[in-house]
Amino acid sequence: MKFLARFPHEYHTWLGVGHTIPNGEEAAPFADTTKLGCLLLLPSLSLPEAFRELKISEEKTINFHCLYFIYREEMNLKMEKGVDALIDKFEEFGISDVLDVDRPNTMKKKGFMGLW
Template sequence: MTSGMSDRPMHLPAEATPDDGLPSYLELAILLPSTWPMPASGEPLGEAFEDENTYWPIRWLKIMARFPHEYHTWLGYGHTIPNGEDAEPFADHTGLGCMLLLPALSLPEEFQELVISPAKTIHFLNLWPLYRSEMELKLAAGTDALLDRLEAYGITDVVDPDRPNTVPEPA
């Protein structure tokens, strides 16, 4: 999970109004399976994070947390970001190469926002890794069309680098 992304508000579109419900303050999470190689609490990061096949979810938390502040923009529900222009796979052992922002379904609803003050509510979104063809479906037909595919395949919000592509590339 990120910590500090919400220290500054994101740069919402000039035409945005409070009624739009766009979050000014955001933190991000990525849910990893219990089998993901992670250093034990208190241990140095060590070899586990020297291998990009292990580190890519953490790297993407960092990339996404910096993105709105570096590019003077904002992130919100349903936004997708490819890994480079061609949505290159995040690591050698996966074809996933894009990130989608959605609430975490595996966590309680109370996890989705934290009211700090009347002027500051921090929203929480989860990173969902996607295949390029899944991102292209979302861009062409909308987030709901992609969510229908993910649900039909039983895809959860926990990272699975070997999960099936719900929008297979034409053979």
């Protein structure tokens, strides 16, 4: 979390909905118990829309987002086809914003030699 808070300042950029951040150059897994090695910033898919923002005043609104831990292959899909393609995969596989280090990689093929 500290890394993400510093990221915009250190790299003179910003973070917004749909941005992906790999864990280092090689998108190394975040822990020995998983292969998840990237982050995706999105609104919560599991909470009602009413929880996505807090209007403080006419001039100020706070938006709440979630960090989704994703696989390198999922990040590649997002980079190639856009965040909507990855969200479609999340819906197909029932992926939520609740961290599951053992969740399936939505880009891994199953079956005989990965053909299906």
